[in-house]
Amino acid sequence: MSERRGHDLGLHRVLEPEGALPQAAQRLDAESEAFDNEIVIDVQTLNIDSASFHQIIGELGRDEDKVAERVCSIVAERGKMQNPVTGSGGMLLGTVKAIGKDYKGPVELKVGQRVASLVSLTLTPLTIDRVIKVHLDADQMDIEGTAYLWPSSPIVAMPDDLPERVALSALDVCGAPAQTARLVAGQKRVLILGAGKSGMLCAASARATLGDQGKVYALDLYDTNLKLLREAGIVDDFRTANARVPTEVLQAVESMTGGELVDVVINTCNVSGTEMSAILPARDRGVVYFFNMATDFSRAALGSEGVGKDVDLLIGNGYAHGHAELTLKMVREFDVVRSRLESLTGEG
């Protein structure tokens, strides 16, 4: 059998443009058989990035067939699931089908093991053979398909004490709670914008880090999750407001803090136009963390300048050491988070 040596960063899968890394590529080769440094995964579930999934639903409506068709056409065209509008992907759940002889990944794996890729679908060569079911409320799609990962791609063995769909849903955003834990350490006031999946996990992470030494505030358009977080003691106070209206958000925050600004703002909204709503409530030399794929770089940079705010603006890196472990810990330790994830994923 001939050698099929692949590149450490997956360059061997890039079709165009030449020299691009897989994430920046317009098209990946998902048709070629496995290279020697790859692991092959039988894919069972795609967890689509929230901003991407909502963009698709926003365009096509809550129609399972149409959503499935759109995802399949993107994957067929690009060799990967990368929404051309939002630029974002998601992650996948599946079973190890084969391990190349040169594959040296971040964790020990064996054929037949259940795994989730912690690398974005935007750089994962993927083919879809069949769609089984679209879960509109969970941003998930059950499929039959094949994906390939090389050694630099984070991957995790699925935990056996949590429903798989719940674990996958949490792992999809695991960079955010891990980075929240770092950013809020030693701070007094934290604001979580958005109380969806990422927002709940980040709020839990902030609470776990701060204990009773700091206040965790939250804001969302709806109060369902906010009330549950408040009852569970994860957040100290909350308000409902439209995160696209910065002046409304600032007013709501000041009504919680007694007029003070906050040390850290975690923006987990999955809609565009929320940059200034995250920047205005931050104190001088505070930190604003954007875990929202709909964030516009120049709106954040120029918006902050425009109001003379000297704050650190952080792009939500999807990777942080220990991010999977920390996030699953939040799901295990905070019942309300687990039960909300169960209900969102239809496992409740």
Add this chain to the structure above:
Amino acid sequence: MSERRGHDLGLHRVLEPEGALPQAAQRLDAESEAFDNEIVIDVQTLNIDSASFHQIIGELGRDEDKVAERVCSIVAERGKMQNPVTGSGGMLLGTVKAIGKDYKGPVELKVGQRVASLVSLTLTPLTIDRVIKVHLDADQMDIEGTAYLWPSSPIVAMPDDLPERVALSALDVCGAPAQTARLVAGQKRVLILGAGKSGMLCAASARATLGDQGKVYALDLYDTNLKLLREAGIVDDFRTANARVPTEVLQAVESMTGGELVDVVINTCNVSGTEMSAILPARDRGVVYFFNMATDFSRAALGSEGVGKDVDLLIGNGYAHGHAELTLKMVREFDVVRSRLESLTGEG
């Protein structure tokens, strides 16, 4: 005379969409006479953001008339100079024409004083009456026009020991050198990507902060400025490479450092597709600072995740305390920076 009270954040100038802040607005009202909390400026020079100016030149060619026409049509349509493709603006130089009775700005000003606005043109109500000259190499346009600023907008009195065009050109990017000084403090290896105006100022700032306690490396497509920076002792070493080809950049950096990654990367490129070239050379838990309006948020977030890099990704905030002072200091202290700015702005 009737009261014309304006909003602290300039909401009184927003035409659409309703409730938006001026930077996010599609259209500003630049036609109404001054409000009581505004300062009125007779505009003489627009300094267009580099990414924006290059996008326009890239589309229309190096034709002064066509560039002028495009800028005028954007300003006429939006009531501000915000390039719809890059989202970015620039800044302006002019003379104080009038000061509203409720204007309480960041510095003491009087009518007739020469000033530069340190707030982006993307939120500055502006009308252009006449274009006098387009300076293609300086990203500048001399005009006759009028602009309005409210109290939260940073503004600076022009220094009298530097040519105005040189000072303006440096002040346009003054957030970057100020933040570079903070980020590199105590670090050992710094990489400056791009050796244009921002890159030179950031390299100077890194050198001023580090002295001989750390290495400053630089990379650009061309070596003109790199050689000058090297001769002046501002950078320790440099390479030429295409910042859009991450693997080429990584190789070039490792050839300078003897195979090591760097602590801080300052991306000052003014082209798109350079996110991964800034991320790959950064060490584990290093910092990547994007002062490049062509940066794509999700490409940075997902790209970093895609290669399993645990680094802090910072959006280049245009504002930092003391940014104007620090940047002018770099121009005064480093002759090579001053002479390059003089030559770029035609003052040499």
